[in-house]
Amino acid sequence: MVAIKLRSIRTADGGSLRVYSFGTGPGAVLAAGSLTRTAAYGRFASSLSATIPVHLYDRRGRGGSGPQPAGYSMETELEDLEAVLEATGSSVVLGHSFGGGIALEAALRLAVSRVAVYDPAVNIDGCLPTRTLPALAAAADRGDHVGAVTVFSREMDPLLARVPLPDAAARALVWAAAHLTKDGHAWEELVPSLAHELALLDSRRALAEYAGIAIPLLLLAGAHSPAYFRSIAAGLAASLPGSTSMVVPHAGHGALHHPSAAILSAFQGFLRQAA
Numbered sequence: 275m276v277a278i279k280l281r282s283i284r285t286a287d288g289g290s291l292r293v294y295s296f297g298t299g300p301g302a303v304l305a306a307g308s309l310t311r312t313a314a315y316g317r318f319a320s321s322l323s324a325t326i327p328v329h330l331y332d333r334r335g336r337g338g339s340g341p342q343p344a345g346y347s348m349e350t351e352l353e354d355l356e357a358v359l360e361a362t363g364s365s366v367v368l369g370h371s372f373g374g375g376i377a378l379e380a381a382l383r384l385a386v387s388r389v390a391v392y393d394p395a396v397n398i399d400g401c402l403p404t405r406t407l408p409a410l411a412a413a414a415d416r417g418d419h420v421g422a423v424t425v426f427s428r429e430m431d432p433l434l435a436r437v438p439l440p441d442a443a444a445r446a447l448v449w450a451a452a453h454l455t456k457d458g459h460a461w462e463e464l465v466p467s468l469a470h471e472l473a474l475l476d477s478r479r480a481l482a483e484y485a486g487i488a489i490p491l492l493l494l495a496g497a498h499s500p501a502y503f504r505s506i507a508a509g510l511a512a513s514l515p516g517s518t519s520m521v522v523p524h525a526g527h528g529a530l531h532h533p534s535a536a537i538l539s540a541f542q543g544f545l546r547q548a549a
Contacts, residue, residue: 276296276320276323278295278316279294279295280293280294283361285340285353287343289343289354290339290340291357292332292339293329293331293361294312294330294331295327296319296328296329297326299363300327300363300364301328301362301364302322302328302545303355303358303366303367304319304329304330304370305331305373306331306333306373307374308371308468308472309461309464309468310370310464311336311460312337315530315531317533318531318537322538322545325542326366326546329358331354333351335463335467336463347474348376348379348474351376352380365385365386366387366548368391369391370391374391374393374396375475377389377390378394378510381484381489382483382486387489388489388491388492389489389492390492392494392495392529392537393496393507394493396479397476398505398506399478401502401505401506403429404476407472407473413425414469419462420445420449420452422469423452423461424441424444424445424448426468427448481510484514490517490518491514492517492518492541493518494520494521494537494540495520496525496529497522497524498524499529503527520540522536524536
């Protein structure tokens with residue numbers, strides 16, 4: 275496995291970001307999803323680093339980075355991403371879920387050369403299920419991270435969304451995960467940031483807003499992810515003739531944490547063109 279280099283960098287507003295580099299020199303920067311430990315992308319980044327150096331970073335409010343600032347917005351995320359791109363000399367952006375939304379904004383607004391996303395969370399024509407945001411925010415505000423993740427999981431986990439479990443049973447499952455898994459142990463730290471991030475998704479976007487993307491774009495969606503991610507990728511691909519789109523078989527929303535050969539092949543093929 276490639277050695278990982280850790281460092282901290284300063285942001286435009288004086289905050290700090292922890293950066294994890296798989297390989298040395300310019301390459302690709304990955305913007306992670308919400309409610310996700312950066313370490314969960316380690317296997318993915320290590321595998322891709324044979325093609326191009328990959329740089330992960332703790333987005334604000336998690337891990338070794340500073341807290342989300344007052345007035346947190348998509349501008350904050352773009353400025354932070356830009357700081358990592360400049361610090362690493364990179365011009366390629368990868369993104370997953372909420373990080374995929376950041377990556378698509380970067381394709382529009384930053385000096386990047388190509389972008390690849392998996393299950394990007396952008397609320398095109400109101401396709402994302404934001405109706406539960408008030409309940410999630412209320413749970414986060416009262417410090418009930420198990421309650422917040424339960425609300426979130428009912429929308430994001432196809433099994434919980436499909437099986438009508440009583441609230442108490444769903445909460446019990448989430449409570450067990452929170453206490454028994456590495457990802458779950460991080461939820462208490464991540465839930466406040468999750469609430470702020472998802473609030474940004476409450477505003478609808480139109481496909482036409484992304485028409486200005488003029489760089490190579492790879493749009494991947496999981497066959498077992500919630501259906502709206504496939505709709506987002508298909509809609510963007512149809513409106514951007516220069517993009518490449520693919521539904522990854524047998525892949526769910528968290529597939530980058532345990533990447534299959536199909537996912538790695540798709541990313542590697544795209545990144546070889548930038549190496």
